[in-house]
Amino acid sequence: MTASRKVELVEFGDPDVLKLVRRDVPPPAAGEVQIRHKAIGFNFIDIYQRKGVYPLPLPTGLGFEAAGVVEAVGPGVSDHAVGERVAYMNAGVGAYSDRRNVPADKLVKLPESVSDEMAATLLFKGMTAQYLLRRTHKVDPGDVLFVHSAAGGVGQILTRWATALGAIVFGSTGSPEKRETALAAGCKEVLDLDDPQWPEAFLAASGTKARVVYDAIGRATLLRSLDCAAPFGLVVSYGASSGKAPAIDPELLNKKGCLFLTRPSVFPHNADPATFRANAADLFDAIAQGHVKADIGARFALDDIAEAHRAAEERRVKGTILITP
CATH class of the missing domain: 3.90.180.10 (Medium-chain alcohol dehydrogenases, catalytic domain)
Incomplete structure (x- = not known):
């Protein structure tokens, strides 16, 4: 022993x-x-x-x-x-x-x-970013991505790696002081989630909807994240820092643009x-x-x-x- x-x-x-x-x-x-x-x-x-x-x-x-x-x-x-x-x-x-x-x-x-x-x-955070970028959606150059919590541990890795792959990354943070951290990680622009109009602010900044929205926040953001995804786009709910994500009627995905929604995890x-x-x-x-x-x-x-x-x-x-x- x-x-x-x-x-x-x-x-x-x-x-x-x-x-x-x-x-x-x-x-x-x-x-x-x-x-x-x-x-x-x-x-x-x-x-x-x-x-x-x-x-x-x-x-x-x-x-x-x-x-x-x-x-x-x-x-x-x-x-x-x-x-x-x-x-x-x-x-x-x-x-x-x-x-x-x-x-x-x-x-x-x-x-x-x-x-x-x-x-x-x-390892844990990087392997999370790995499957999000390689498996959940294989990121291609020019893909427009919207990353919530872009100044967080996974968010920074996800942003840096996606940018290196040629993606155009927009991010969100929960406080203005984290904005510089997200920008330093590679975000083209960072939206403040304290702004009730953050989806509209994202669309104004990007000029287009996102191919993929990565949402690690859950309850507070997921429904409005659907408004940020392009037709036939993907919304990835991979965390719940604000609480469990709400149930979503599949018909809503149709109305929002025939969207895809997934809830993956690093362990499987x-x-x-x-x-x-x-x-x-x-x-x-x-x-x-x-x-x-x-x-x-x-x-x-x-x-x-x-x-x-x-x-x-x-x-x-x-x-x-x-x-x-």
């Missing part, structure tokens, strides 16, 4: 319910790899799970993504070796820890061009190990070319995980939060 610290949740609630405990980690079982974490990613879904918005069976750990070094391999594992640098973003919750055992088929090897910090802060797109590794290679190539960058706004030690959650909820951090063991 190897001792490890981990964050444990025994009840849902405010950040103070997050408790750092010491637990023994057994040797990796068949098909597993034991990883010593070097960098741990933070995502807003962690907050939803802590609060019970997306309830998990209790007690539970938290955290979906991390990067680190292989310390031991279990029986039957032949594609990973001790000392190897790896990362994951879909091995179940529990990344808020010093070390853990992870199924080998959930890991991806890290190239030299991708640091531990880059992997931990970019990467459920197959070979597909996951191919998608990760695509992301790593985009990182190497500079199309995707790590924008680390704050670093918190694992001991200060409650403060990390408070800072995120209070919107005190511009950029991504990184957790260090």
Whole structure:
């Protein structure tokens, strides 16, 4: 057994319910790899799970993504070796820890061009952008895209990568001070969602409707996002930061221009190990070319995980939060 610290949740609630405990980690079982974490990613879904918005069976750990070094391999594992640098973003919750055992088929090897910090802060968000740009809609040069929350973690990656692919990106933010961040990511123009006429403002700025509208906000924006999509265009509802998106009558899609509407997720797109590794290679190539960058706004030690959650909820951090063991 190897001792490890981990964050444990025994009840849902405010950040103070997050408790750092010491637990023994057994040797990796068949098909597993034991990883010593070097960098741990933070995502807003962690907050939803802590609060019970997306309830998990209790007690539970938290955290979906991390990067680190292989310390031991279990029986039957032949594609990973001790000392190897790896990362994951879909091995179940529990990344808020010093070390853990992870199924080998959930890991991806890290190239030299991708640091531990880059992997931990970019894998989950970058793989989300990857499927949105490559699978949900294969972005072509000249495509007009409208990206909500363009100054957010996924929004910035999505905007930078889409711009590198030749798309023309318009964005939205929830506050004027985030406008410069979205513009720096590559948006041609940024609309303020506090303006009740933001759909009209988008159409005035773009001069045309969007081939794709990427909506991570949900309840507050989705119905009006339909007004921003071109005939036969696509509206992608991939998040719900304002709450669950409203139900939509299919006939409304017809009336708005024979629109397509989808609600995808990063995990089904990467459920197959070979597909996951191919998608990760695509992301790593985009990182190497500079199309995707790590924008680390704050670093918190694992001991200060409650403060990390408070800072995120209070919107005190511009950029991504990184957790260090």
